[in-house]
Amino acid sequence: MTEKQELILETALKLFAENGFDTTPTSLIAREAGVSEGLIFRHFTNKEGLMDAILALSEERMGQKVQAIVTLTEPLAKIYAVIELPVKLFSEEREFWKLQFSLKWQKKYKGQSYRPSGHYLELVSVITDAFRQLGYAEPEKEVMLLILLLDGLSNQLMQQPSDEFIQSTLSFIKSKYFNA
Amino acid sequence: MTEKQELILETALKLFAENGFDTTPTSLIAREAGVSEGLIFRHFTNKEGLMDAILALSEERMGQKVQAIVTLTEPLAKIYAVIELPVKLFSEEREFWKLQFSLKWQKKYKGQSYRPSGHYLELVSVITDAFRQLGYAEPEKEVMLLILLLDGLSNQLMQQPSDEFIQSTLSFIKSKYFNA
DNA sequence: GTCTATAAAATGATAGAC
DNA sequence: GTCTATCATTTTATAGAC
Numbered sequence: 001m002t003e004k005q006e007l008i009l010e011t012a013l014k015l016f017a018e019n020g021f022d023t024t025p026t027s028l029i030a031r032e033a034g035v036s037e038g039l040i041f042r043h044f045t046n047k048e049g050l051m052d053a054i055l056a057l058s059e060e061r062m063g064q065k066v067q068a069i070v071t072l073t074e075p076l077a078k079i080y081a082v083i084e085l086p087v088k089l090f091s092e093e094r095e096f097w098k099l100q101f102s103l104k105w106q107k108k109y110k111g112q113s114y115r116p117s118g119h120y121l122e123l124v125s126v127i128t129d130a131f132r133q134l135g136y137a138e139p140e141k142e143v144m145l146l147i148l149l150l151d152g153l154s155n156q157l158m159q160q161p162s163d164e165f166i167q168s169t170l171s172f173i174k175s176k177y178f179n180a
Numbered sequence: 181m182t183e184k185q186e187l188i189l190e191t192a193l194k195l196f197a198e199n200g201f202d203t204t205p206t207s208l209i210a211r212e213a214g215v216s217e218g219l220i221f222r223h224f225t226n227k228e229g230l231m232d233a234i235l236a237l238s239e240e241r242m243g244q245k246v247q248a249i250v251t252l253t254e255p256l257a258k259i260y261a262v263i264e265l266p267v268k269l270f271s272e273e274r275e276f277w278k279l280q281f282s283l284k285w286q287k288k289y290k291g292q293s294y295r296p297s298g299h300y301l302e303l304v305s306v307i308t309d310a311f312r313q314l315g316y317a318e319p320e321k322e323v324m325l326l327i328l329l330l331d332g333l334s335n336q337l338m339q340q341p342s343d344e345f346i347q348s349t350l351s352f353i354k355s356k357y358f359n360a
Numbered sequence: 361g362t363c364t365a366t367a368a369a370a371t372g373a374t375a376g377a378c
Numbered sequence: 379g380t381c382t383a384t385c386a387t388t389t390t391a392t393a394g395a396c
Contacts, residue, residue, distance in 0.1 A: 002379070004379080004380080005379095020202070022200070022202060022203050023202045025370075025371055025372080026371075026372065026373085027370080027371070027372090035380075035381085036380065036381045036382075037372090037373090037381095038373085038374080038375090038380075038381065038382080038383095039379080039380055039381075041372080041373060041374075042379075042380075043379090046372075046373075047371095047372070047373090104335070104338070138352070141348070141349075141352045144349065144352070145329070145349075145352060145353065145356075147332065148328075148329050148332030148333050148335075148336065148349075149325070149328050149329055149332055150332070151331070151332030151335045151336070152327065152328030152329055152330070152331030152332035152333075152335070153328050153332075155284070155328075155331045155332070155335065156328065156331070158284070168321070169321075169324065169325075169328075172318070172321045172324070172325060173325065176325075182361070184361080184362080185361095205388075205389055205390085206389075206390065206391085207388085207389070207390090215362080215363090216362065216363045216364075217363095217390090217391090218362080218363065218364080218365095218391085218392080218393090219361080219362055219363075221390080221391060221392075222361075222362080223361090226390075226391075227389095227390070227391090
């Protein structure tokens with residue numbers, strides 16, 4: 001991966017996150033990255049190829065995050081880590097994750113609608129077990145509820161809420177979970 | 181509002197909801213509605229005007245829904261009604277509400293980002309009171325949490341989940357709320 | 361109110377030189 | 379690997395006839 005290739009990827013990521021995939025012209029990406037428009041197509045074939053490359057990075061980074069949670073031993077620690085995940089993702093690489101979440105709502109990518117990644121499914125399974133270990137009566141439903149909650153939280157994080165709001169939300173959510 | 185005007189609006193709504201605002205050409209709207217493309221611009225000035233007209237309808241319909249909840253007397257009934265709101269909205273007018281929710285993620289409309297409507301703020305205030313009446317210690321935070329939950333639920337509703345999933349989710353959420 | 365025809369600009373993509 | 383120049387299409391929008 002050459003320097004310009006990375007530059008294109010980084011710029012495209014930023015612009016896609018800010019303005020959406022289909023409202024960001026390749027001409028703008030080229031201008032912002034300071035490269036010729038032709039170069040984008042030489043390296044990534046077409047606009048979709050550019051998105052593919054970004055998504056490949058995404059899978060990799062998400063895998064690392066999930067791994068870090070899965071390796072925790074205490075069930076409650078796992079649950080708290082999942083609760084903190086969206087905030088962590090957004091604070092570390094805001095544009096990157098904004099793009100991820102917004103994809104769900106944009107035009108079907110390559111004809112398929114949004115599909116949860118393998119990492120996501122692994123996480124669900126691990127958290128279900130955690131709830132079970134804590135003695136919750138309906139672990140599957142608890143996970144489902146928690147997902148709804150974190151989905152909504154990710155949603156809110158797009159609006160750049162204050163740090164105070166974020167912290168207060170996190171601790172309030174955590175306060176709802178304990179050994180059953 | 182003439183017959184063709186309504187037809188254009190209805191068709192645009194459907195297509196915007198399916199494919200997004202900026203990925204739906206006016207030519208397609210015209211073809212699907214069986215009218216000339218020029219007529220769209222004659223009536224709605226430009227593509228944005230078309231969206232404005234749709235959004236005006238939205239405000240009106242949302243107002244009706246909120247009014248129905250506000251007039252309930254029992255605090256728990258209000259909370260349950262809010263919990264049921266997303267499902268009700270999607271089952272009654274799926275495309276319409278899908279468009280609403282997806283707008284949050286699309287390109288900033290007219291340069292402003294998404295802003296909650298007056299109806300929304302009214303609803304928040306009423307539900308906060310309901311929690312207070314039920315004796316909850318931190319009603320504001322409870323509302324915030326509930327909003328996250330319903331935001332996430334709306335998100336999931338986009339994926340056309342099974343009716344069984346929906347019902348089970350609703351009753352599980354409700355089971356978390358009672359007189360404190 | 362509605363349609364046909366057309367303009368004007370933007371956009372994705374390719375070819376060929378360096 | 380990279381750039382310049384250019385093409386083909388699509389898309390928003392307007393003008394004028396009926």
